[in-house]
Amino acid sequence: MSTYTHFAKQPDVLKHLVLCEALRNETPQVYVETNSACAIYQMAHTPEQQYGIYHFLENANEDTALKNSIYHKLESTEMAKGHYLGSPALAMNVLGNQAQRFVFFDLEKSALDNVAFYTKQIGLDVSVEVHNTDSLEGTMQLLPSLPRSSFIHIDPYEIDKKGDSGYTYLDVLIKATQLGMKCLLWYGFMTEDSKESLDKYITSSLKKEGIKSYTCVELTMNSIRKDSILCNPGILGSGILATNLSQESQNMILDYGNKLVNIYKNAKYKEYDGSLSIQHNINL
Template sequence: MVAYTHFGKQPDVFKHLILCEVLHNEKPQVYVETNSACAIYTMTRTPEQEYGIYHFLNEIIKSSTLKSSLYYQLESENMANGNYLGSPALAMKIMDKNVQEYLFFDLEESALENIKSFATHQTIMPPIKTFNCDSIDGVLKLLPSLPKTTFLHIDPYEIDKRNNNGYTYLDVLINATRLGMKCLLWYGFMTISDKTRLNKYVSEKLKKANIKDYTCSELIMNAIRKDTIICNPGILGSGILATNLSQCSKTIIQDYSNKLVEIYKDARYKEFDGSLYNDIISKKQNIKIKRHL
């Protein structure tokens, strides 16, 4: 049985909204996902989902940009039937036959079976390979054999946690970036102290690797505190770190982050302030902007 419960929460909305638009724009030949989880979920309408995907759907009328997004089009159709599409399904729907191969990693074998089952119901589907193993080692081993036109969706939550061989998911991004591949890495945090530590970790590792052109956008709940956790909507803050993307995709990341801040302006999670703010960090432009809209 799959134990995942993250689906449909606010960080998923952020992650999947941007993933859909970037994949459509970049049009990769090979798609790799490090932490796939399932392709499709049955919604249970928890308070966390109410704050996440349901708030997004209810407030979509406020933003023509979000209403025309691929994420909205795909999720609204499936949500009407009580289902939520995870990133493997979104990727398949958006890229369809235009991808040569999909490579999905997950430690839960049942999640990979869910992906394969979903794929069998697609009209046209390129080859799918699944890997039930540690994805840090697995992807690092595969990278030299993959084409430069590969897109990596790295989705671990903890990007600084070392595996048994001493590598992290940020190492995966760095190695793929050096090979010219496009990368989108998502991570989460629960306190400002965690955020500060991760920002320092990322900037120092990328500087050491001589990766100067990257974009990082974070969405953070205003209820977040320095060292304490007063509520738990799933995750209080999350970020998307991107490398080797086109300028159009970089703009998409920034614009859609701001649009989500706008539609969450008056949001509540239970009795807590559910509004968001956005930190955008771009090494190339040497800027860090904190936005409250």
């Protein structure tokens, strides 16, 4: 069994909602995911999941776009069976046979076994590759061989920590962006200090590498504190950094971020304020 327990929490809602719509808009022939985790999970009705996917499904009817989103359609169907679809399953369901190749990296073999099992269930196993190895080194080695139309989903949580290869996950985004590929990077933070540090790291790194066009949207729980952790719903804040996406996808990321803020305006995580704030940095 996989040890992953982060699924279906509030930051997953942002990440997966945006991922599904971006893939629909961009229709890549090759999809690469650096930190796949599992394709499908058994739900457990934890307070963190209640604040995450359950709150989303219960309140998405307030907004037509959210209710009609691919993410809502896929997850509401699967949640009725007691399951949650992770990003590998969402990507495969959105792209289907129109994609020629899916590449999933993860250090946990059990997670990749889960992905492989799911791909056989939906009949896509011929086009799916799983790599039980360090995704920093593996992805950087893979990038030069991929077509420019590839979509790279970078989902590590920590984007500023160097691996054994000497690369960070932001380095992966930078290289893929410079090669002309479509990139979506998700990251998390637990304090305002951490958020500020990551924001500076992102903007300075992109500027240094000459990347001027990007979209960055962050959703932060209003219970976040400067340098301490008041509560832990999984992650107190997360961001989406996108490069080389169409204008439609860039607009969608900000639009869906605002829509999530709206449906979480009266939310609670246990006894804590579960409302969200949004911050965006769009350079075109």
